[in-house]
Amino acid sequence: MIPLMSAGVRVPFQTTETTTVGSPLLNITIFGLFVAVTLVIVLRASRNNKTAADYYAAGRSFTGGQNGTAIAGDYLSAASFLGIVGAIAINGYDGFLYSIGFLVAWLVALLLVAELLRNTGKFTMADVLSFRLKQRPVRIAAAITTLAVCFFYLLAQMAGAGGLVSLLLGIDDRLGQSLVITVVGVLMIMYVLIGGMKGTTWVQIIKACLLISGAFIMTVWVLALHNFNFSTLLGAAIETSGNAAITSPGLQYGLSAITRLDFLSLALALVLGTAALPHVLMRFYTVPTAKEARRSVVWAIWLIGAFYLFTLVLGYGASALIGSERILGAPGGVNSAAPLLAYELGGSILLGLISAVAFATILAVVAGLTITAAASFAHDIYASVIRKGRVNPDGEVKVARRTVIVIGLLSIAGGIGAQGQNVAFLVALAFAVAASANLPTILYSLFWKKFNTQGAVWSMYGGLGSAILLIALSPVVSGGEKSMIQGADFSLFPLSNPGIVSIPLAFFLGWLGTTLSRTPEDPMKQAEMEVRSLTGVGAEKATDH
């Protein structure tokens, strides 16, 4: 099982013995302030939203530093913060393994994807994938995988919001949580509807700054309590937990041959999934040049790397100062480590701040996912496939805005329905689907001259289908103690993450489809894509003339 990102899944049903920490009123006030400030910024940012490029790509007006911060904001979901701190606090070293996978994954984006993608696309991932292949089938496939990844990611965030809120605001019952999910959904619809990509980006920048500085302050605080000596902190954590094994791997994944294999599968999905997440890819279009895209990734790597180093200290800090028994006993269980640590350090004010930041985090991530899904539907399916390009950009943006409302409502409904469901399942599926369905086609079309339409279609549908099928047949869905469907057992596949099978399969299908196809692609298009991707010709703002 995957502990992180299961933000408060089990909260709704175990809040009877709630030991309220902090003041819900204070939490609501701080969160309300965040919403008010960001709404004003979104309104100001929306004044210039005129064209499709403004709405989807913020007029390509952001600098690398701003976009890199926004990427960090997009990437560091509440699950990263609450989930990893909690995982380290309880499982020690095994929690740390996640941060490493999440960080190293960015090198794939930096070296192989970001700049080339910025130079060849316009608004969506499908722009790049269909550049030199047959528009219709490839665009439809890319849009479907985009929507699938976004939807699972969205559902997880919305369901997580319900659980988090019960911890932070003291709302216990199912109705109250549904109400909160609705409020989150409506707020998110407003941000995206009014602000477009520009507003969404600003929300993410603010949130990233708050989250990273909050984590930094807590890290310095924890280290100060241990003479700024990491070894002393580890010693304190070992002493509180009474288990020296928390500083070495194996507590969670070393149990059996299956759990070890599962860990390898997860590691593969994490390192290859990041550079294929549509909402991360879309961020590269908000900057004017490939050089700024590179700068964005560099900023993101530094910020995300620093943040995961903080979580290492915070996790062991929670383990030392609070102890796993108190963490597991609190509402929210493993995910309450970070809020409890904040309360231990700075009382209800710091708890309120950290809680509001965690909640803001969900809001910002949800907004980023929604605009990606809406852009993909309006740009790839409506404008390019249904209307075959015969649509003016205004009409396309109108469709995108309507799609935002539909997706918002769907995710509210899904979030309410998924309350108490296994959130980890949904996020792992999103990463595995991204790595299996998108990454092979992205890499092949950027680097393999002979790659063709049949290869792309086989790889995308094969990757998507096998990832979803394997998850449906895994113990996450049935046959285990914590499965989604209790009382049935059709778990033919023993691992909870499908990556180790579906990712190589998708790469293989891309190769097989290409080799078996007898229709060659236009060599002109391949030449154009290669020249554009490396030189950035035609993709740069003509300011350096």
Next chain:
Amino acid sequence: MGSHPGEPAAGSGPAVDFTEVQQTEQFRELRKRHRSFVFPMAVFFLLWYFAYVLLAAYAIDFMATPVFGNINIGIILGLLQFVSTFAITMWYVSYANRRLDPIAANLRHELEEAAPEAFIDPSGGKK
């Protein structure tokens, strides 16, 4: 505002013969420099990452070997993953600035001067 800089100039006709550009000495040099850096580097960091993952999954006792105080080999290798990620990032940026950007900018300017109508969005009003 309002320009679409990233828009592929589809439909603008074959104003530029990209296959010809693809064959030029300059472009081939650019592609060679790019690939000769990113491919070996990608292979290297993936091997290093999976070596680490395999150790964490199957060599738990080795990872638990104390080095100093409560710091063990596992913690040091984990932190080295951070260090190598930061180092590769800086290395690539410096490489790209020195070896890729000048040649890419040069090619871009040549192409845009040869066929401005194919690359500059009329609505952008630039140039």
